Amino acid sequence: MSQVTTAEITHHHDDKSQVKRIWKTFWLLLFLTLTELGIGLTIYTLHKGANPNHTLVLAFKGLVCILTLAKAFYIVSIFMHLGDEIRNLIMTIIVPLMLFVWFLTAFLWDGNAWKNLRNTDAGSRPSTEKVQQQTLPAKENGKPD
């Protein structure tokens, strides 16, 4: 069985203040979620308009991403008590997650490149079909596949 001393269990705050801190975090998360919801509905209203301002929509989407990261910070730091752990432990969790910076950049860039290719002559379907049609006569000549 695990040999845990009470000192190893994260418990740095006294009873009353800890419970207060938990509920404070709850209201904060609720506030952030409602703000996100408000922005989501604003985007919806913008999309309904005849000429949506795409820069504004993009700015609002960026803002929701930042609010989401703030929510993630509070959940991990307060609810999961990572903020109360010692620095070495925090770093072994946070540093590997930095890979996501490259991961997001590279893959979304790749997706965007595919879209650009799709919209050029080289990536469009009709020319692909043309190439396939050109290979068809080869079969009729009786050559094996």
Add this chain to the structure above:
Amino acid sequence: METAAAIQPTTKLWNGGKSPFNVSYGKLMMWYFLMSDAFTFGAFLISYGTIRFSQNVWADPNHVFNAFPLTGHTNLPLAFVSLMTFILILSSVTMVLAVHEGHNMNRKGVEKWLVFTILGGLAFLGCQAWEWTHLITGDHAVLVNGTLQHWGTTVSHNPWGPEVNYNGAEVASPGPIAFGGYFFGITGFHGFHVFSGVVINGIMLVKTRLGHFDQRGHYEMIEKAGLYWHFVDLVWVFVFLCFYLI
């Protein structure tokens, strides 16, 4: 001498005999498991983002997710998913309160908050079941090769493409087929995590009632189950962002 005195406490951490991270083995491994699980979810979500970036059109979440139980066809964008988010945040709070009561060795308190957490998890799963059923059995007019068809949202059918003119009326065309697969795949994988979290919390409740943690002298298992449960909430924050908000 002063520098030697300052360095001593940190070097002592790695001299053996105690955890240099000041946590038990089980809790540390739970953190590393959650980190690897974060990479799994991250890979799914980034894959979804890549495909979405590669498309000229995508389904508008405000049109896809605008239904609420018992309100028929009323247009209520984002309302139901907000309720689901609220339920999950609330169950995260009850879980952290259970962990807190565990610190105080208060068995009754742990039991009470665990029951609330389990109820929250079940409520969330119920909501997701309703949402999936509503999407799959939905009936949307789609113009396919010049004829009108009626589609639900599934892994093979996406009735949320751009609107086209058909006999003077605006009708949807088929959207990118990847939408359903990613939505059901990722929310399904998250829902499976919620389900397993409910099972784990159920086991914790039984063990608490049987007094196992009182015998052991600490409620650290509740903390580990709590870490998993908060992680499920954390993932939902990102699923909420990627599928419903942007």
